[in-house]
Amino acid sequence: MKIVQPVVFLTGFTIAQIASAQTPPPPAPQPPAAKGPSLAAAMEAANAAISNCTANGYTVAVSIVDSAGVTKVLLAADGARARAVESSTKKAVTALTLKMSTAEVAEKIKTDEALAARLTADPTLFARAGGLLLKAGDEIIGAIGVGGAPGGEKDEACATAAIDKVKAQLK
Secondary structure, rough: OOOOOOOOOOOOOOOOOOOOOOOOOOOOOOOOOOOOOOHHHHHHHHHHHHHHHOOOOOOOOEEEOOOOOOOOEEEEEEOOOOHHHHHHHHHHHHHHHHOOOOOHHHHHOOOOHHHHHHHHHHOOOOOOOEEEEEEEEOOEEEEEEOOOOOOHHHHHHHHHEEEEEEEEOOO
């Protein structure tokens, strides 16, 4: 006895549709990884900022974001207020988003109405000193924000001390 293989007829499909159904689409290209300080450098910087502020009597929070704006580290000193945490995060995001220190942003909005309007419209941005860019050479790899000291200039001094501590590790 001869075995007959069944024949399947597909109607309403083009050969291209049938062929494409048999092969999966190529994977989507992955975006490049965000640049940023290593976790060890970010932790060291955050601890340095808190230590510097604590030594001066300020209870602060520190946020560090990578080049994609992803929070790498968020530390709050014992006794830090929720507002300090929020402020530190907004300062880091603002510095990264606008590619300048938040002290520069605060100064610039005095004469730049479009920038002032942008800050008013975006609740993630905050124009008060304490947010600085993290750079490896000339390349921006993230940002640090410090919040909670009595005055943005004090927050910025702690952020500057933190960057100075880890500058050689930023790659």
